[in-house]
Every structure is written in C-alpha cells, then in structure tokens.
Amino acid sequence: MWHDIVAFDELSANEPRRIEIDGKPLVVLKEGGRIHALSAKCPHKGAPLEKGAVCDGTLVCPWHKAIFSVVDGRLMEPPALDPLESFPVEVRDGRVLIQYRPKAIGPTSSEVRRMPSEAESVVIVGAGAAGTTTAVSLREFGFGGPIALIDPEKRAPYDRTALSKTVLAGKSEGNAPPALLPADRMSEDRITRITERVVALDPETRSVTLSDSRVVMGRHLVLAPGAHPVRLPVEGAGLKGVHSLRTADDAQHILEGVSPDGHAVIVGGSFIAMEAAAALRQRGTRVSVVSRDKVPFCTAFGTRVGESLLRLHLDHGVAWHGGREVARIEQQAGALAVSLDDGRKLDADIVLIGVGVRPATGFVPALTEEDGGIDVDAALQAKPGIYVAGDCARLEHAGRRSRIEHWRTAEVLGRRVARTIMGQPISAATVPWFWTQQFGKKIEYAGFHQPFDHIVVDGDVDAFDFTARHYRDNRYVGIVSAGRPGVTAHVVGTGQLT
Structure with missing residues (x-):
C-alpha cells in the first residue's frame, strides 16, 4: 500500500523531514533531486534523524x-x-508516495571483492569499542571463519563512555553501563568470547599466550586492548579508597565508597575527571578537584571555553584547586587525607585519579613505541596480518603520529580493520570527533588535537551556543562547538574541516 505523504516541491534539498505512517515515524529527505525514506531514529541511542x-x-x-x-x-x-x-x-504527479515495507540491503560490489575461506580465522585482543566493532563488522561483511574475542572482563562488551557521564550520576539502570550489543548478538554472529588476559604475543606466528597458559593463533590478529589509567606517582596512591575509572567494576567501587552526602577528591583535569566530578556532584556528593591546570581543557578547547566550563562547575558547587598537585595521600581516622603541594589538606571518603591513560600493550613490547602505542600503515597494519585499532594505534596525520583516544574513533578504526581483512577499499580518513557532557552541557570537538595559536569564536560561549575554530599558522586544524550539532556533523560527514 502506497501512502501519499507530501508534495515534492515542499521538501527542501538536504533537509530531512520527520513524517508518520500509521503512527510509525520515518524521515524523508530530498538529495540530488531524488527522494529517500529512512528510519526516523538512530539505532545507536535513538537520536532524531530529522536533526x-x-x-x-x-x-x-x-x-x-x-x-x-x-x-x-x-x-x-x-x-x-x-x-x-x-x-x-x-513520485507521482508531483506527490511523494511511500510504502511502509523495508527494503533489503544487498552487498555492494566493493563489499564482495574478497570472500575469505572458512578456514581463515581472526583473533581479536580486546572487547571494547574497537574490538567489538571489528568482530560484528566482519560478520556483516560476510566473513565466515572463526572469530575469537579475548578480554579479561567477565561482562559482555559495554559502552564505557557511560561510566563517567551517567553511571556515576546514578542515571543508569542498576548503576550499570548499557551493553554494546543485544544479549544474543555474540552467539548469533558466532563470536567466541575468551575471558582471559593476554600475557604475550609472538608477532612472527601471530599467536597470543593467555593468562591460563593457552596459546591462541589466528590468520589475522587484531590488537585492540584499550588502555590502562595512569597511576599517580605519590605516596599513598595505592591505599584502599583511591580509585581510577576505567571499568564498570571501578564505577561500582566508587559508588560504594562515597555516599551522596560524602566527599570525593578528584585528581586531574582530564575529561574523565571532570565528567566524573559533574556526575558525582549531580548525585549530591561534595566534590573537590585538584588539577595542575589553572583552567581545565585550555590545551584542548582553548582558554575561553575552558573558563566557561570551569564556571559551570563552580556554579554547581564543585571546589576547584587549579595549579596545584597532590603531595601525598594518607589514611586518617577511617578517612583519606589528600595533602596538596601548598600545604592544604583535603579530607575525603574516596579519591579518584584521572590523570590520563596509557595503552595496554605491555604484552607486545616488540611492536610498541615509547608512549605504548603501535605504529600502523594506511591499512592499520603494524605487520602483515597484524592490525591495530583503538587507543593504541599511532596514526599518521600532517607529518606526525598520534593516538586518538576517542570512543567513536576506536569504532571507526575497528570497522576499517574489518574492511581491510575482507579486501574492501578503505575510505579516506575521517576527522576524529568526540564529545563531553557536563551538567547537561554538551561540548563537541572535531580534529586531530593539533596545537593551535589562534581561535575564532562565533556565538555565545557562556550560553554554550557557539563554534570555536582553531588555527595554526592560518591553517584550520580543529573545531569546538556547543548547541550546534549540525556543524560538527557536517565536518564528520564530509571528512573535512571547513
């Protein structure tokens, strides 16, 4: 049955419009003179695609x-x-008609370029964003051989970004992060989970040794182990009640250690640290932040945006100790005492360390660089048959190598590894994008975190409705925005900073 929806001339080019057919939402859009009708919500988190x-x-x-x-x-x-x-x-007589009957999606010519034999196998180290995406993308593209996903966490793969944004705020059901996949997806896709830690890797044989002494080999080996939080090199950093935030268990321990009316001291001005500060404060917890930086995010976003975020935290009751470092942490009368380098002392129920991460690549010293990352070529290979994705991949851009520690980038790299294994062409590199959400305000960034010497701001930074373009030697190198999702969406969609 065809449904008469709208006049063709009423649709503006490249502007999606939400419509309903028998109460079921769709988006209709005109692109290149043609009309398309698609699902109205993103399958990731349900975002309204008309926007x-x-x-x-x-x-x-x-x-x-x-x-x-x-x-x-x-x-x-x-x-x-x-x-x-x-x-x-x-389109009939100037009217747009739609049939509410989903069309099948067939493989494109590039997606069937190479069909590996079922004798081939893939071993993936790490079940985070990059590893999980590699596995499910391989099945999507038609890979028929065995896939093993190795990770020491007992939980099924989950959305790690939720830990500092919603779990610590008490906004996730059961204080648990959402799963990356439906419960039965792994079995449906015939992906074998191995919940052990990788302790060694032989690059020549593409074999990994597990913590239970088993050795697993694959025709293709994907390294996506993620990263470990950096430990604070001060006395008392190993005391009970001093935490990092990397796993769902970490989040549970933090919530168990501090009541809503308790006090948390957070060390570091990183995105994890400041998101955790906002989340805990929203639960009612008293929060103090100790950071080397006088203004948070000044090197990532610029001083103007950093000052606005700092005011947001101060307005919500966060105590800020900028330009300071922790001298030591002690246990006193059943609580923790954090001594600063200026002699001040902060009592705390818990201390959360958020001073950065380092790639979890200790099992493969033969391939790692000084920062723990692994250099890759354009096909994301470190060596023939060994691919790298996620936090540990050292990508080349503008004559230098860097690691992009963003969730979306990890998934993008995982999907590209799957395309490489399947012999499919890889599209041109996209612009990395990430977001932070603090006290209900969302800041987005697109770029490669290159140094900048000039910023052009359009809009109201204090109202979190702005774009801030970063320049280096008059070359556009990055963009920060708030309240304008279409700006960064265009950058990501075109793959260009414009």
Whole structure:
C-alpha cells in the first residue's frame, strides 16, 4: 500500500523531514533531486534523524555522528552497529508516495571483492569499542571463519563512555553501563568470547599466550586492548579508597565508597575527571578537584571555553584547586587525607585519579613505541596480518603520529580493520570527533588535537551556543562547538574541516 505523504516541491534539498505512517515515524529527505525514506531514529541511542546532517549522499546522526547511506540506510561509520531501514518511494504527479515495507540491503560490489575461506580465522585482543566493532563488522561483511574475542572482563562488551557521564550520576539502570550489543548478538554472529588476559604475543606466528597458559593463533590478529589509567606517582596512591575509572567494576567501587552526602577528591583535569566530578556532584556528593591546570581543557578547547566550563562547575558547587598537585595521600581516622603541594589538606571518603591513560600493550613490547602505542600503515597494519585499532594505534596525520583516544574513533578504526581483512577499499580518513557532557552541557570537538595559536569564536560561549575554530599558522586544524550539532556533523560527514 502506497501512502501519499507530501508534495515534492515542499521538501527542501538536504533537509530531512520527520513524517508518520500509521503512527510509525520515518524521515524523508530530498538529495540530488531524488527522494529517500529512512528510519526516523538512530539505532545507536535513538537520536532524531530529522536533526541530522545530509553530506555527500550520507545522513549523519546529530548526537554521536554515526553515518548512513541515504540511498539504502547502509551503515557507513559507527558508533551505530546496525543500518537504518529504508522504504520504497515514488513520485507521482508531483506527490511523494511511500510504502511502509523495508527494503533489503544487498552487498555492494566493493563489499564482495574478497570472500575469505572458512578456514581463515581472526583473533581479536580486546572487547571494547574497537574490538567489538571489528568482530560484528566482519560478520556483516560476510566473513565466515572463526572469530575469537579475548578480554579479561567477565561482562559482555559495554559502552564505557557511560561510566563517567551517567553511571556515576546514578542515571543508569542498576548503576550499570548499557551493553554494546543485544544479549544474543555474540552467539548469533558466532563470536567466541575468551575471558582471559593476554600475557604475550609472538608477532612472527601471530599467536597470543593467555593468562591460563593457552596459546591462541589466528590468520589475522587484531590488537585492540584499550588502555590502562595512569597511576599517580605519590605516596599513598595505592591505599584502599583511591580509585581510577576505567571499568564498570571501578564505577561500582566508587559508588560504594562515597555516599551522596560524602566527599570525593578528584585528581586531574582530564575529561574523565571532570565528567566524573559533574556526575558525582549531580548525585549530591561534595566534590573537590585538584588539577595542575589553572583552567581545565585550555590545551584542548582553548582558554575561553575552558573558563566557561570551569564556571559551570563552580556554579554547581564543585571546589576547584587549579595549579596545584597532590603531595601525598594518607589514611586518617577511617578517612583519606589528600595533602596538596601548598600545604592544604583535603579530607575525603574516596579519591579518584584521572590523570590520563596509557595503552595496554605491555604484552607486545616488540611492536610498541615509547608512549605504548603501535605504529600502523594506511591499512592499520603494524605487520602483515597484524592490525591495530583503538587507543593504541599511532596514526599518521600532517607529518606526525598520534593516538586518538576517542570512543567513536576506536569504532571507526575497528570497522576499517574489518574492511581491510575482507579486501574492501578503505575510505579516506575521517576527522576524529568526540564529545563531553557536563551538567547537561554538551561540548563537541572535531580534529586531530593539533596545537593551535589562534581561535575564532562565533556565538555565545557562556550560553554554550557557539563554534570555536582553531588555527595554526592560518591553517584550520580543529573545531569546538556547543548547541550546534549540525556543524560538527557536517565536518564528520564530509571528512573535512571547513
């Protein structure tokens, strides 16, 4: 049955419009003179796609920048791991008609370029964003051989970004982060979970030794182990009640250690640290932050934006100790005492250390660089048959190598590794994007974190409605925005800073 929806001339080019058919929402958009009808919500977190950006034949999610083909809803880039439904459309006598009957998505010519034999196997070290995305993308692209996903965490893969944004704020059901995949997805995709730690790797044989002494080998080996929190090199950093935040168990221990009316001291001005400060403060917990930086995020966002975020924290009751370092941590009368380098002392129920991370690549010293990362080529290979994705991948850009410690980038790299294994072409490198959410304000960044010497601001920074473009030697190198999701969506969708 065809449903008459709207006049063709009423649709503006590249502006998605939400419509309903029998109470079921869709988005309709005009692109290149053609009309397309797709699911109305992003399968990742349910973002309203009528607010998305249309870029070069794709639709970019406004919230977390998943990218879909406007033609058939095909998933182009994560963080979504499933496509959109697309629906038959016809234009008759100037009217747009839609059939509410999802069309099948067939493989493109590039996606069937190479079909590995079922004798081939893939071993993936790490079940975080990059590792999980690699596994499910391989199955999506038609890989038929065994896939093993190795990670010491007993939990099924989950959304680590929620730990500092919602779990610590008490906004997640059961204080648990959401799963990355439906409960039965691993078994349906025939992905074997091995819950052990990798203790050694032989690059020549592509074999890994596990903590239970087993040795696992694969025709293709994917290294996506993530990172470990950096420990604070001060006396008392190992005391009970001193925490880092990397896993769901870490979040549980933090919540168990401090009541809503208790006091948490957070060391560091990192994104994890400041998100945790906002989350705990929203629970009612008294929060003090100790940071080397006088203004948070000044090197990432610029001083003007950093000052606005600092005021936001101060307005919500966070105590800020900027330009200070921790001298030592002690246990006193059943509580913790944090001594600062200026002689002040802060009593605390818990101390949370958020001073950065280091790649968890200790099992493969032969491939690691000084920062713990692993150099990769354009195909994300460190050596033939050994691929790297996520926090430990050292990517080349503008004549230098850097690691991009962003959730979405980890998933993008995982999907690209899957394409490389399948012999599919890899699209040009996209611009890394990430977001931080603090006290209900969302800041987005797109770029490679290159140094900048000049910032051009458009809008009201204090109202969190702005774009701030970063320049280095008059070259555009990054953008920060708030309240304008379409700006960064366009950057991600086109793959260009414009």
